[in-house]
Amino acid sequence: MMKLYNSLTHTKDDFITHEPGKCTMYTCGPTVYHFAHIGNLRTYIMEDVLEKALRYSGLDVKRCMNITDVGHLTSDADTGEDKMLKGARREHKTVMQIAEFYTEAFFKDCKKLNISVPEFVVPATSRIDDFIEMVTVLLEKGYAYTANGNVYFDTSRLGEYYVFNKHEAENLEIGVREGVEEDTAKKNKTDFVLWFTKSKFEDQELKWDSPWGTGYPGWHIECSAISVKTLGEYLDLHCGGIDNAFPHHTNEIAQSEAYLGHKWCSQWFHVHHLNTNSGKMSKSSGEFLTLSLLEDKGYDPLVYRFFCIQSHYRKSLVFSWEGLDGAAAAYGKLVAKIAALDPAGDIDEEGSAPLKSSFASALENDLNTSLAVTALYDVLKSGLNDATKLSLVSDFDKVLSLDLIKKAETARKAAEKKAQAEASDEFTVTCNRENADEAFAAAVRDLLLERAGAKKKKDFARADEIRNRLTEMGVTIVDSKNGVSWS
C-alpha cells in the first residue's frame, strides 16, 4: 500500500482511492508565458515519478493537467497584470502565439527529461463554458456575489477556509501580504475572483461573453472545473508545487466543494522548492535557469532528473553547479557499471524478489526516491548474475526513467568502436557529448582532423592555434594513442 504525506492532514496516510485499483490524478500545469525554469521542472519530474510509482504499484492512473493560458495574474492574489499579457507585450506577439510557443517549449523540456505527457492536457481557454457553468452554480448556491463588475467567491460562507495551514492564517491573508494591494470591492479579505469583467487593463486580449459581462476567468476556477469535468466528482490525488497550496489550492477546494456539495479530494501532494543560494528560483526574481542552459553547458537533461530524484520531494533542494557535477559523475559511473554487464544467461526470479521488494517499499514510503536509487545500487552490488541485474535495472527504470539500458548500450558501442579503431591503428574522433548538435560536431571533427594532420607534419603552431580555437568553442579534448575524444 502506497503511503503519501498529505498536506491536508499533515501525516503520512495510506493512499486509498475512491475506486479500488484506479486512481484519478490532477496536476497543476504551467503558466505558458515564459520558459519553465528548472525549479518548475523539479515539480514536474517528481509528479512524473509519482505517477509511474503508482502505476508500478498496480494502480490504473488517469491523469489530467491544465495549461494556464489565461487568468493567472502576476500576484496569486488576483492583483497585478495577467502573466500571459505580460509575456505577449515583452515579445511583441499575441497572447495565443505566446501560449503556443511556450506550451511547445514546455513539452520539449518534458520529453528531454523523460516526463510522460498526462493522458489529458487541457488548455484553460478550451473550457470557458465549464468555468461559466461552475460560477453560475456557485452564484445560485449563494457562495458567490458580484461586486464592481467582478464575480467573487464568498469565503465567509465556509466553515473552514485555511485548510492546509491554520497557524499561518494571519500571514497568508490576501491583502496583508507585502506588495499586494487590497481590492476594496471584496466583502472579505480572503474572497477571490471567479470571473473578471473589470480589470485594471482594458487591453486584455482574450475575453468571452458571460452572464456577468464580457470578461475572463480567474486562475483558480480553471483547475477546479477542468479537474471535475475531466476526472469526475471525486478526485483521488491533487499535485503541485508547495507555493500552490495557498491561495491556489485553498481556493480550488473552497469552490469545488461548494459546487459539488461534498468533499472533493482527500490527498494533496506538494513538491517543495528548488532554491539557489540567493533564494527560491522564480521567473520574476533571482536566478532563472532553464533546461536549455544546462544543455548548453554540456549537461545531459537526464543528469538533472537524476539530481532531482536523489533528494526527497518534501525537502527544499538547493541547486549548485557542484551538485549537478556530482550527479553527472554518479550517473556516468552508473551507466558504465550497467554497460559492463553481460546480458547472456537466465534471469533468477527468486533471487531478484527481495531487491524488487525493497525498491517498491522505498517508493511506497512517501515516494522515497533516494532510497529507491539505493535499491538500484544494491542490485549492481548483489551477487546475482548479470542477466538478472539487467532485468532489475530495466524494471526499476520504468519508474526512474533514466534511460539506463539505452545509455549503457550507447556507451558499450562507443567503447567497442574505440577498441576496434585502436586495434586497426586508425585515427578516430570520438564525441562524448550525447545529442550534440550535428553541424557543431562536424565542425569540431574537421578541426580535430586538421590538427592531427598538422601534428603529423610537425606544424605545432597550427596545431596549437586549432586547440585554442576549440577551447574558445567550449570544447575539451583528450588525446589518446590512436585518436582524440572530445566533449
Ligand code: AMP
Ligand atoms: P507556474 O508555471 O508558475 O504556474 O508553475 C508551475 C509549477 O512549478 C507549479 O506547480 C509551481 O508550484 C511550481 N514551482 C514554481 N517555482 C518552483 C520552484 N522554485 N521549485 C519547484 N517548483 C516550483
Ligand code: ZN
Ligand atoms: Zn491549479
